[in-house]
Amino acid sequence: MRVFTVLGPSQSGKTTLIDGLTGLEEQRPQVLDIPGVARVTQFGFMGDDWTAIDIAGGAENLATAGPALAGSDAAVLCVGADPQAAVLAAPYFRLIEEAGIPCFLFVNRVDAAEGRISEVISALQAYCRHGIALRQVPIREGGRIVGAVDLISERAWQYREGEPSLLVEIPEAVQGREREARAELLEALADYDDALLEQLIEDRQPLTGDVYETATAVLQHHDLVPALLGSAEHRNGMLRLMKSLRHEVPGVEAAGKRLAQHGAPLAAGLLADHVKHLGKTVLIRALGAGVGNGRMLAGKTVGSITGLDAKSPQPELAPGQVGLTMKSDHLSAAQVFTEDEAAPLPDWAQAHVPGFRRLIEPEHERDEARLSAALERLSEIDPGISVTQDPQSGHAVLAVQGPQHFRRALAKLSEGFGVEVTERTVPRPIARRCASP
Ligand SMILES: Nc1nc2c(ncn2[C@@H]2O[C@H](COP(=O)(O)OP(=O)(O)OP(=O)(O)O)[C@@H](O)[C@H]2O)c(=O)[nH]1
Ligand SMILES: [Mg+2]
Structure with missing residues (x-):
C-alpha cells in the first residue's frame, strides 16, 4: 500500500480532488473522517492499494500535516489556478521541503483560471526552493481551458464533464507552446540525468519511456516538483494525476529510510x-x-x-x-x-508552539475533575495543543494554534467528553513598576 497526503490552502479543492481520484474505480472507498482536521480514504486503483490523507486547509492545521507527511510516500500540494493566491501555498511548500518528500503540485480550478498557467507557476516558484516543472500545458478555446497536453508523452486530452478525458490531436494553436514547454521540461530533467543531457546537446529525441524513467527518479529524490493541471470539481485531470502517482511514487522503504534516526x-x-x-x-x-x-x-x-x-x-x-x-x-x-x-x-x-491561549473552566463546578481528564486526553490526540495551569486562578490554560482550532477543541470537549466550559483571556502579568530613584 502506498500513502499520499494532500495538503494546500483552505478551499483549494483538496477534498474534491480526493473524491475525484477515489471515484476513478467503482469499488467504494473506506473513509475515516475527523471533521475539520483530516479525512483518510483507502481505495484501489489499477490493482494497487492506496491511502490518501486529506488535511483540512489553514495554517492552524499544519500541526496535523507534519505527522501525516512523515508517514507518507508522497505529497500532493493542491492550489487554485490563481497567481494572486500563490503566497497561500508558502507554508505548505516549506513543510514539504523540510520533509524532503516527493511532491506533485496539482494546479486545480483551471475551469475558473483567470490568467495564464505559466504565470501561476512563476508566482508559486517564488515560494518553492526546488524548481517547479510544468508537465502539461493547457488547451484553450475561447479563453477557457478545455484540455491539456502531456509534455512527456505529447498526447493531448480534451476534458469531458465528469468523465475521463478524450485523446485528441494536439491542436495547431498549442503546438508552438507545447514544443517550447517540452524543451524547458527536458532541460530541467537533464540537470539530473547525464544521458538525457547528452541527447539534448546532440539534438536527438529521447524515447518517451526513458523520459518517464528520469522523471520518476527526479521525483523520488525530490529534486524537482512536477506540476499537473485539472479541475477536481469537473473530474478533469484526475486520471493523469493518479497514473503519475501510480508510476512515480516510491514504495514504503523510502519513508522508512527518511524516518530511520x-x-x-x-x-x-x-x-x-x-x-x-x-x-x-x-x-x-x-x-x-x-x-x-x-x-x-x-x-x-x-x-x-x-x-x-x-x-x-x-x-x-x-x-x-x-x-x-x-x-x-x-x-x-x-x-x-x-x-x-x-x-x-x-x-x-512537530507542531509550532501554540500561541493562542485561553483560560478555561468548567461551566459546572462538579465537572472540575472530568475537565482535567478530558484535557489530558485531548493533548494526547492533538499534537497542536498544550495545557498548563494558571498559577493565580488555578484554572487550566489551553494553548492552541489559533481561534478556529480553539473552537474545535471546545467542541471536542463538549461532544467527545461531555464537558461544557467557559473561556476567558489569560490575564497578562502586571508589569512591576521600577522604584523611583
Ligand atoms: N470551480 C471549481 N471549483 C472547485 C474545484 N474544486 C473544488 N471546487 C470547489 O471549491 C470549494 C472547496 O472545495 P473543497 O474540496 O472542499 O476544498 P478543500 O481544499 O478541501 O477545503 P478545506 O478542507 O476547507 O481546506 C467547493 O465548493 C468545491 O466545489 C474546481 O476544480 N473548480
Ligand atoms: Mg477539505
Whole structure:
C-alpha cells in the first residue's frame, strides 16, 4: 500500500480532488473522517492499494500535516489556478521541503483560471526552493481551458464533464507552446540525468519511456516538483494525476529510510482521535514487518488493530499498510515506533508552539475533575495543543494554534467528553513598576 497526503490552502479543492481520484474505480472507498482536521480514504486503483490523507486547509492545521507527511510516500500540494493566491501555498511548500518528500503540485480550478498557467507557476516558484516543472500545458478555446497536453508523452486530452478525458490531436494553436514547454521540461530533467543531457546537446529525441524513467527518479529524490493541471470539481485531470502517482511514487522503504534516526522504525503514528465508547484511536502505518495485534510496539503490546471503519479486524499490518489501533494508549500521533521505544518525529514535523491561549473552566463546578481528564486526553490526540495551569486562578490554560482550532477543541470537549466550559483571556502579568530613584 502506498500513502499520499494532500495538503494546500483552505478551499483549494483538496477534498474534491480526493473524491475525484477515489471515484476513478467503482469499488467504494473506506473513509475515516475527523471533521475539520483530516479525512483518510483507502481505495484501489489499477490493482494497487492506496491511502490518501486529506488535511483540512489553514495554517492552524499544519500541526496535523507534519505527522501525516512523515508517514507518507508522497505529497500532493493542491492550489487554485490563481497567481494572486500563490503566497497561500508558502507554508505548505516549506513543510514539504523540510520533509524532503516527493511532491506533485496539482494546479486545480483551471475551469475558473483567470490568467495564464505559466504565470501561476512563476508566482508559486517564488515560494518553492526546488524548481517547479510544468508537465502539461493547457488547451484553450475561447479563453477557457478545455484540455491539456502531456509534455512527456505529447498526447493531448480534451476534458469531458465528469468523465475521463478524450485523446485528441494536439491542436495547431498549442503546438508552438507545447514544443517550447517540452524543451524547458527536458532541460530541467537533464540537470539530473547525464544521458538525457547528452541527447539534448546532440539534438536527438529521447524515447518517451526513458523520459518517464528520469522523471520518476527526479521525483523520488525530490529534486524537482512536477506540476499537473485539472479541475477536481469537473473530474478533469484526475486520471493523469493518479497514473503519475501510480508510476512515480516510491514504495514504503523510502519513508522508512527518511524516518530511520535511531535504527529501523517499525511504524509511525500519523493521526489520533478519541472516539466515544472506543477511547483513543491512533492511525498508524507499518514501516517494517511484525506489526500486529498482541505484538510489541513502543515497549508494550498492541491491543487491537482495525481498518478505517474501526470495526473490521486487521490483526496484522504488512509493511506499508495503514490501520487504526485501539486499546493501545501508549501509542500517539507524531511519533515513530520501534519494538521497544517511541521517539518524537523530527523537528520539522512537530507542531509550532501554540500561541493562542485561553483560560478555561468548567461551566459546572462538579465537572472540575472530568475537565482535567478530558484535557489530558485531548493533548494526547492533538499534537497542536498544550495545557498548563494558571498559577493565580488555578484554572487550566489551553494553548492552541489559533481561534478556529480553539473552537474545535471546545467542541471536542463538549461532544467527545461531555464537558461544557467557559473561556476567558489569560490575564497578562502586571508589569512591576521600577522604584523611583
Ligand atoms: N470551480 C471549481 N471549483 C472547485 C474545484 N474544486 C473544488 N471546487 C470547489 O471549491 C470549494 C472547496 O472545495 P473543497 O474540496 O472542499 O476544498 P478543500 O481544499 O478541501 O477545503 P478545506 O478542507 O476547507 O481546506 C467547493 O465548493 C468545491 O466545489 C474546481 O476544480 N473548480
Ligand atoms: Mg477539505
